Amino acid sequence: MVSIHNLVKRYGDVLALDHLDLEIKRGEIYGLLGPNGSGKTTAINCLLALLGYDKGSIRVFGENMEPDSYESKRRIGVVMQNVAVFEELTVRENIDYFCSLYVKDKKRRRQLVEEAVRFTGLEDHLKKYPKKLSGGLLRRLNIACGIAHRPELILMDEPTVAVDPQSRNHILEGIKKLNEQGSTIIYTSHYMEEVEKICTRISIMDRGRILATGTKEELKAMIGTGETITVETGGMTGEQVEEVRLLPGVVSADCQEGVLRVQCTQGAGNLTGLLHRLEEADIPFGRVWSQPPTLNDVFLEITGKRLRDRKEEEEG
Ligand SMILES: Nc1ncnc2c1ncn2[C@@H]1O[C@H](COP(=O)(O)OP(=O)(O)OP(=O)(O)O)[C@@H](O)[C@H]1O
Numbered sequence: 001m002v003s004i005h006n007l008v009k010r011y012g013d014v015l016a017l018d019h020l021d022l023e024i025k026r027g028e029i030y031g032l033l034g035p036n037g038s039g040k041t042t043a044i045n046c047l048l049a050l051l052g053y054d055k056g057s058i059r060v061f062g063e064n065m066e067p068d069s070y071e072s073k074r075r076i077g078v079v080m081q082n083v084a085v086f087e088e089l090t091v092r093e094n095i096d097y098f099c100s101l102y103v104k105d106k107k108r109r110r111q112l113v114e115e116a117v118r119f120t121g122l123e124d125h126l127k128k129y130p131k132k133l134s135g136g137l138l139r140r141l142n143i144a145c146g147i148a149h150r151p152e153l154i155l156m157d158e159p160t161v162a163v164d165p166q167s168r169n170h171i172l173e174g175i176k177k178l179n180e181q182g183s184t185i186i187y188t189s190h191y192m193e194e195v196e197k198i199c200t201r202i203s204i205m206d207r208g209r210i211l212a213t214g215t216k217e218e219l220k221a222m223i224g225t226g227e228t229i230t231v232e233t234g235g236m237t238g239e240q241v242e243e244v245r246l247l248p249g250v251v252s253a254d255c256q257e258g259v260l261r262v263q264c265t266q267g268a269g270n271l272t273g274l275l276h277r278l279e280e281a282d283i284p285f286g287r288v289w290s291q292p293p294t295l296n297d298v299f300l301e302i303t304g305k306r307l308r309d310r311k312e313e314e315e316g
Pocket residue numbers: 011014015016034035036037038039040041042043158
């Protein structure tokens with residue numbers, strides 16, 4: 001449905017897209033995951049032919065995408081980072097206005113506006129003006145305006161930035177429903193947990209390049225990092241922790257306030273090896289649990305950088 005090949009975009013000396021390749025199939029919720037400044041917005045703007053580029057090609061619905069590709073553009077819905085609605089129109093009027101740019105039949109439009117309102121949970125706010133809405137509700141309105149005409153392809157650029165958790169959930173559930181109803185979705189974000197939750201395929205981007213692409217399971221299988229094992233112990237000496245660190249398959253081990261955290265490589269037998277070692281050393285332990293690698297581990301291993309997640313941001 002979308003095919004981007006060898007795309008290069010420079011802003012003066014800044015290389016924003018560095019030979020970017022993307023292949024997005026009908027029916028996907030495709031996640032573009034990357035830190036701020038990695039080129040996500042630039043890629044979206046090029047895809048929409050809002051921005052020229054230096055090299056490469058972009059095809060959407062099997063056609064070259066050009067500034068005057070109006071037929072293709074009618075089939076695309078856009079939800080950009082910056083909220084773009086009319087202050088002098090109410091919530092309902094705004095959604096109806098944007099929908100009217102694509103759908104002339106009034107009866108059909110009424111139906112579509114109602115559906116968009118339901119998708120975004122704006123039922124109780126229809127008569128309000130944008131300036132009376134909270135940040136989260138305003139973003140939901142922005143989304144409703146972008147998707148009301150039921151586009152085949154929806155581009156969403158960080159739609160949940162600065163959104164409260166309730167609105168965030170509404171938005172994520174809405175995206176899944178839109179996809180179930182037939183829309184293909186491209187979703188850019190730097191929130192790993194969101195991408196992990198809703199995206200069927202993910203590309204990890206950094207410095208204008210795609211570093212890895214796959215389902216979340218495929219991405220996790222690409223890296224050497226495996227599970228993290230956590231063990232509640234009665235406390236361990238530095239020497240005992242060091243012995244754990246030297247076990248086969250252990251990348252790092254750390255014990256704080258009696259809680260031992262062991263990062264392992266991928267492979268079987270890490271847990272039994274560790275517990276066996278603790279028993280041998282007469283270290284009593286209580287609860288033990290193991291967590292598979294996260295997208296954060298994937299990102300960290302591929303780029304050497306930590307991608308800030310929402311939880312980390314909230315924790316400051
Ligand atoms: N109009 C512009 N002029 C000059 N440089 C720009 C411009 N727009 C973006 N850049 C630079 O291009 C690079 C990619 O930016 P872009 O906004 O596409 O990244 P992003 O991943 O969408 O980040 P964010 O989430 O912060 O928007 C960055 O280095 C940015 O500073």
